[in-house]
Amino acid sequence: MKEKEEINLFKANIHEEIRxxxxxxxxxxxxxxxxxxxxxxxxxxxSLQYHHHRSEFWVVLDAGxxxxxxxxxxxxxxxxxxxxxxxxxxxxxxxxxxxxxxxEIWIGDSNEEDIVRLQDDYGRI
Numbered sequence: 797m798k799e800k801e802e803i804n805l806f807k808a809n810i811h812e813e814i815r816x817x818x819x820x821x822x823x824x825x826x827x828x829x830x831x832x833x834x835x836x837x838x839x840x841x842x843s844l845q846y847h848h849h850r851s852e853f854w855v856v857l858d859a860g861x862x863x864x865x866x867x868x869x870x871x872x873x874x875x876x877x878x879x880x881x882x883x884x885x886x887x888x889x890x891x892x893x894x895x896x897x898x899x900e901i902w903i904g905d906s907n908e909e910d911i912v913r914l915q916d917d918y919g920r921i
Contacts, residue, residue, distance in 0.1 A: 860892020
């Protein structure tokens with residue numbers, strides 16, 4: 797399956813239901829290779845990186861984060877959903893005074909070794 801088809805299929809299978817108490821969004825976990833919550837400490841950042849074998853879908857859980865995807869750098873709002881196509885440089889940074897979290901879903905067959913670091917504050921390039 798081509799990457800664009802894979803992302804479109806993932807997006808098409810996000811389901812939302814309205815309930816008397818609010819709503820819920822259900823994500824197609826069957827397509828996920830990994831689902832995790834990333835916590836970044838204040839002043840810290842992940843490496844600027846990309847992946848050969850996976851795209852990523854992020855849901856911002858906390859305020860105070862800065863996200864880079866390709867050439868775009870911004871401070872996302874809480875609950876913002878972000879698609880990161882494979883081979884696209886991206887970074888997560890915590891600008892706030894409290895740790896910031898992002899829910900991350902991998903789309904595509906991948907593992908932790910599928911990281912190409914372009915810049916890293918911890919000397920891991």
